[in-house]
Amino acid sequence: MSIVIENLNYTYMAGGPYETQALREVSLTIEDGEFVGLIGHTGSGKSTLVQHLNGLLMPTSGRIMVDGLDLADKNTDRRAIRRRVGLVFQYPENQLFEETVEKDIAFGPKNLGLDDKEIDRRVRDAMRRVALDYDTLHERSVFELSGGQMRRVAIAGVLAMEPQVLVLDEPCAGLDPRGREEILSLIRNLHSECGTTIVMVSHSMDDVASLAERVIVMNKGQVFMDGVPRDVFSRGEELRAIGLDVPQAVQLAEKLRARGFAVPEGIYRVEEIKAAIEAIVGKGEKHA
Numbered sequence: 001m002s003i004v005i006e007n008l009n010y011t012y013m014a015g016g017p018y019e020t021q022a023l024r025e026v027s028l029t030i031e032d033g034e035f036v037g038l039i040g041h042t043g044s045g046k047s048t049l050v051q052h053l054n055g056l057l058m059p060t061s062g063r064i065m066v067d068g069l070d071l072a073d074k075n076t077d078r079r080a081i082r083r084r085v086g087l088v089f090q091y092p093e094n095q096l097f098e099e100t101v102e103k104d105i106a107f108g109p110k111n112l113g114l115d116d117k118e119i120d121r122r123v124r125d126a127m128r129r130v131a132l133d134y135d136t137l138h139e140r141s142v143f144e145l146s147g148g149q150m151r152r153v154a155i156a157g158v159l160a161m162e163p164q165v166l167v168l169d170e171p172c173a174g175l176d177p178r179g180r181e182e183i184l185s186l187i188r189n190l191h192s193e194c195g196t197t198i199v200m201v202s203h204s205m206d207d208v209a210s211l212a213e214r215v216i217v218m219n220k221g222q223v224f225m226d227g228v229p230r231d232v233f234s235r236g237e238e239l240r241a242i243g244l245d246v247p248q249a250v251q252l253a254e255k256l257r258a259r260g261f262a263v264p265e266g267i268y269r270v271e272e273i274k275a276a277i278e279a280i281v282g283k284g285e286k287h288a
């Protein structure tokens, strides 16, 4: 299921004194099964863009086609599309409201009118995917859980809709390193085991470097770069010029090159820089 965005413009508070054009002529296609990392400075339009992917926001002008269906077309079943394109907001745990973990995760499937057996299957499956133990946690109040667990309950609620495309807006924001790693690993598994298409907004170049197969860079409401991570992260100067970093592996490779070490171009992953350093150290030993 592909998502095609054509000449998307979006303006907040159009015509008023605080009018803000958040997106300008954005055109992109997200193909079935991709893992897209979406990066950009604060205010560059990432959140506005991802809220268009399931029709939560409608374009001021331009078009969004999901699986060939125009979201603005009156005949398009927008509810059906929201089911297939799951959106996890930033700080999604703020929207938890049911008394128990189970009820919260079951909320979406219940609204779909599924029978109790199917709802139960989906809740258990979603909890397993986010590594929350059903037996010990399903009757607990979400407000007794840790921040990382609450975040995972919120994600499980979206997964229980069994979306084909999962869009996550800064899913690791505000979590400690362990919480972040848990979230990243569940996203990685969803992509590799279920083939779910992933669009992940992130502030962390390292997270994007380790997971994404394609990187879209937003700047001032426009697509600034769109390519494979190796190409995007080789353009460090341009990224820095729009207030972004490069992954740590790229930074280290640049420093080593500046000191005269022969580090191959195009390195952006931790494993690659490790191998490059080992090659350098190995050579040093041979000469000693």
Ligand code: ADP
Pocket (backbone or CB within 6 Å): 012, 013, 020, 021, 022, 040, 041, 042, 043, 044, 045, 046, 047, 048, 049
């Ligand atoms: P990002 O997620 O990359 O930080 P946003 O999509 O949130 O960017 O914001 C893009 C632009 O739209 C910014 O200028 C921001 O101030 C503005 N904006 C975002 N949300 C709203 C809103 N609800 N009302 C008015 N302006 C908004």
Ligand code: MG
Pocket (backbone or CB within 6 Å): 046, 047, 048, 169
């Ligand atoms: Mg945002």
